[in-house]
Amino acid sequence: xxxxxxxxxxxxxxxxxxxxxxxxxxxxxxxxxxxxxxxxxxxxxxxxxxxxxxxxxxxxxxxxxxxxxxxxxxxxxxxxxxxxxxxxxxxxxxxxxxxxxxxxxxxxxxxxxxxxxxxxxxxxxxxxxxxxxxxxxxxxxxxxxxxxxxxxxxxxxxxxxxxxxxxxxxxxxxxxxxxxxxxxxxxxxxxxxxxxxxxxxxxxxxxxxxxxxxxxxxxxxxxxxxxxxxxxxxxxxxxxxxxxxxxxxxxxxxxxxxxxxxxxxxxxxxxxxxxxxxxxxxxxxxx
Amino acid sequence: xxxxxxxxxxxxxxxxxxxxxxxxxxxxxxxxxxxxxxxxxxxxxxxxxxxxxxxxxxxxxxxxxxxxxxxxxxxxxxxxxxxxxxxxxxxxxxxxxxxxxxxxxxxxxxxxxxxxxxxxxxxxxxxxxxxxxxxxxxxxxxxxxxxxxxxxxxxxxxxxxxxxxxxxxxxxxxxxxxxxxxxxxxxxxxxxxxxxxxxxxxxxxxxxxxxxxxxxxxxxxxxxxxxxxxxxxxxxxxxxxxxxxxxxxxxxxxxxxxxxxxxxxxxxxxxxxxxxxxxxxxxxxxxxxx
Numbered sequence: 001x002x003x004x005x006x007x008x009x010x011x012x013x014x015x016x017x018x019x020x021x022x023x024x025x026x027x028x029x030x031x032x033x034x035x036x037x038x039x040x041x042x043x044x045x046x047x048x049x050x051x052x053x054x055x056x057x058x059x060x061x062x063x064x065x066x067x068x069x070x071x072x073x074x075x076x077x078x079x080x081x082x083x084x085x086x087x088x089x090x091x092x093x094x095x096x097x098x099x100x101x102x103x104x105x106x107x108x109x110x111x112x113x114x115x116x117x118x119x120x121x122x123x124x125x126x127x128x129x130x131x132x133x134x135x136x137x138x139x140x141x142x143x144x145x146x147x148x149x150x151x152x153x154x155x156x157x158x159x160x161x162x163x164x165x166x167x168x169x170x171x172x173x174x175x176x177x178x179x180x181x182x183x184x185x186x187x188x189x190x191x192x193x194x195x196x197x198x199x200x201x202x203x204x205x206x207x208x209x210x211x212x213x214x215x216x217x218x219x220x221x222x223x224x225x226x227x228x229x230x231x232x233x234x235x236x237x238x239x240x241x242x243x244x245x246x247x248x249x250x251x252x253x254x255x256x257x258x259x260x261x262x263x264x265x266x267x268x269x270x271x272x273x274x275x276x277x278x279x280x281x282x283x284x285x286x287x
Numbered sequence: 288x289x290x291x292x293x294x295x296x297x298x299x300x301x302x303x304x305x306x307x308x309x310x311x312x313x314x315x316x317x318x319x320x321x322x323x324x325x326x327x328x329x330x331x332x333x334x335x336x337x338x339x340x341x342x343x344x345x346x347x348x349x350x351x352x353x354x355x356x357x358x359x360x361x362x363x364x365x366x367x368x369x370x371x372x373x374x375x376x377x378x379x380x381x382x383x384x385x386x387x388x389x390x391x392x393x394x395x396x397x398x399x400x401x402x403x404x405x406x407x408x409x410x411x412x413x414x415x416x417x418x419x420x421x422x423x424x425x426x427x428x429x430x431x432x433x434x435x436x437x438x439x440x441x442x443x444x445x446x447x448x449x450x451x452x453x454x455x456x457x458x459x460x461x462x463x464x465x466x467x468x469x470x471x472x473x474x475x476x477x478x479x480x481x482x483x484x485x486x487x488x489x490x491x492x493x494x495x496x497x498x499x500x501x502x503x504x505x506x507x508x509x510x511x512x513x514x515x516x517x518x519x520x521x522x523x524x525x526x527x528x529x530x531x532x533x534x535x536x537x538x539x540x541x542x543x544x545x546x547x548x549x550x551x552x553x554x555x556x557x558x559x560x561x562x563x564x565x566x567x568x569x570x571x572x573x574x575x576x577x
Contacts, residue, residue: 041476042447144317147345174392174473176344176503177544203476206547243478248506249547252569259577270547274554277576281560 002165002197003030003053003085008062010048010221022048023059024221030165030199035191037208037229038201040218041243046201047090049218050167053199054085067164083112086163090170092154093147101127101145101153102138108161126160129194130186148179152186159190166190167199172207184211206247209233209268217244230266249273303368304465304497305333305356305387310365312351312520325351327520328365335464338491338498340508342531343517344542349501352517353467356499357387370464385414387465388458392473394450403445403453404429404438410461421460428459431494432486448479452486459490465497466490472504484510505532505546509567516541529565548572 010023022045030036040046051057052064055071055078064071071081089095098104105123114122124134130152137145142153151171158166168187172180188211190196202208208215208229215232217225219242225232233239233246236254245251253267253276263280267273312326326348333339333356343349354360355367358374369387372379391397400406407425416424429435432452442450451471458466468487472480484507490496500507508514509528516524516531518541524531532538532545535553539545545553552566552575566572 041478174470174503176542177505178539178542179345180503205477243476245477247547248569249551252548252551252572255569255573256576259573261577270550270554273547273551274558277551277555278558278560281576 001029002032002034002067003028004065005029005052006063006065008049008052008059008064010052010057011060014060021221023052026062026221026223028216028223028226030197032164032197033195034197034199034214035212036199037212037215038199038218039203039205039208039215039244044218044242045221046218047169048221050087050169050199050201053165053167054082054087056087083161084164086158086161086166088155088158088166088168088171090173092158092171093142093150096142096150096154099141100139101132101142104142104153105157105160108157112161122160122162123156126156129159129190130156131182132156148175148182151175151183155183155186159196163196165197165199167201169201170203171200172202172204180207187211205233205245206249209247209250217242230268233268234266302335303332304335304337304370305331305499306368307331307352307355307362308366308368310352310355310362310367312348312355312360313363324520326355326362329521330365331515331522333465333497333499335497336491336495338488338510338512339500340511340514340528341499341501341517342503342505342508342514342543343523347517347542348520349517350469351520353389353469353499353501356467357389358383359389381414385410385461386463387467388461388463389467389469390451390454390458390471392470394447394454394474397454397457398442398450401441402438403434403440403442406442406453407438407456407460410457414461424460424462425456428456429453431459431490432456446479447475448482451475451479451483455483455486455490463496465499467499467501469501470503471500472502472507480504480507505544509546516543518542528567532567533565535564 005026005028008023008026012020012022038046052059066081067084069076096104102123105126106119109119109122127134132152142150172183184207191198200208200212212229215229216223233250236246239245249270250267253263253273254265257263257265263276267276308330310326310329313322313324316323341349351360355362358380361375367374369383372383374383398406399409404425407428408421411421411424429438432455434452434456442453472483487498491498502508511528514528514531515522523541532549535545546567548569549566552562552572555562556564562575
């Protein structure tokens with residue numbers, strides 16, 4: 001168990017006419033090796049929740065335990081928490097500030113006390129993980145890079161801290177389809193190869209269906225669904241009611257089944273749909 | 288290379304909303320001062336009443352092209368005409384911008400006032416429209432985007448989709464014939480996207496506005512009358528949604544995507560299943576397989 005959240009609430013402007021419960025009694029456990037998709041419409045509390053996980057925001061009530069440390073303990077070392085829980089904000093490229101790509105990525109690990117060769121290796125491996133070439137890019141100004149590259153530099157800066165849990169808040173917003181696929185592939189690699197536990201906040205049902213093994217659905221500050229990805233997308237009408245949806249391919253399979261065709265309706269990707277339809281067509285041919 | 292849509296033969300100039308004639312846009316790179324070309328010798332026409340979608344990967348030149356369509360950027364070479372007016376004609380620039388309005392990605396950057404109806408009134412006020420007429424236009428514009436009941440609200444309390452619809456109303460109040468949308472749904476959640484796409488379709492079908500929509504979402508592009516795909520500042524593909532998306536490999540080569548059902552139909556064909564290659568919707572594919 002990596003993170004345990006108990007009865008967490010956060011109230012904006014308490015005791016004023018503008019009082020608003022942004023988080024309403026959240027209980028959640030995140031295990032090592034989870035790949036969580038966090039979905040919900042704007043204002044549902046997703047960003048507020050993830051900002052609590054590394055202590056950037058402090059709850060009104062409740063507790064959070066990260067890797068055995070109660071982050072609201074008086075002696076809790078928040079620096080240690082922020083090393084363990086890496087948070088990549090929306091449009092993270094807006095937070096680049098150093099003169100060179102190297103310096104920007106090195107900023108965090110340097111503060112951890114890394115020096116010389118160790119620091120260099122850390123920067124280099126972080127860049128490689130997000131698909132940036134160390135030799136050609138390390139001395140460039142991050143501001144000269146393309147949008148997708150800038151975003152990678154920002155992600156590399158967080159990965160360089162070697163977090164156990166990496167939270168990405170809409171990492172593909174504004175990217176074109178191939179840029180989106182590249183970033184998602186790199187996230188998948190971080191998960192599979194580096195064993196980092198991931199929380200992916202996204203508005204794209206297709207993306208979370210492809211990548212995550214568990215989905216949290218937030219609505220009005222509450223977690224209303226917490227289940228395996230395949231189970232969550234069976235609840236089409238429930239999701240549509242709160243302004244979300246299911247991937248087009250899942251929707252197609254459900255529609256096809258409803259016409260009396262005996263196929264699985266819990267399909268998540270085009271690849272799975274292809275296998276299932278081929279099986280079905282061949283079965284019918286032989287019948 | 289395609290030069291506009293010539294299927295209808297010779298066209299009357301009056302049918303043309305926007306025309307670019309051999310337009311090139313160059314800028315100096317901020318890395319090494321070399322000259323970069325964002326748009327290369329491009330000639331296109333946008334017909335009145337048309338719903339045109341422009342696709343292309345990041346850096347393909349589509350936003351530069353869009354900004355030239357209402358004179359926010361002027362071409363290095365070539366001419367851009369909006370309703371017959373050249374965007375280089377300084378005396379016409381305000382006429383051009385009220386004929387062809389523009390809506391951008393981030394609604395927060397486009398809203399200037401602290402009350403919804405004041406924001407929508409900002410454009411016509413600057414055009415010197417009489418107050419009574421402004422009142423009428425603001426109410427009409429807000430009712431078109433279905434935000435009339437929010438007219439006394441503060442924009443910062445609205446959702447992303449609502450803010451973006453207020454931004455659209457701010458353009459509508461200037462009575463444009465054409466609206467150019469530069470990734471208007473990129474920052475919105477699924478609900479916000481649905482609201483804004485609903486509004487755009489309504490503006491085209493019910494209000495007869497010419498629409499130019501730049502997007503990275505293929506499910507939005509399938510709604511278009513015609514699609515232009517840009518790559519390296521040039522038109523790489525042009526056609527109806529069916530004509531474009533049937534070219535699955537080519538589209539992917541250009542850094543884009545196809546709808547999931549289109550991809551499934553394509554994959555099934557590859558496996559020898561006899562199925563049309565221009566499927567765009569769930570209903571079509573269900574019908575074909577049943």
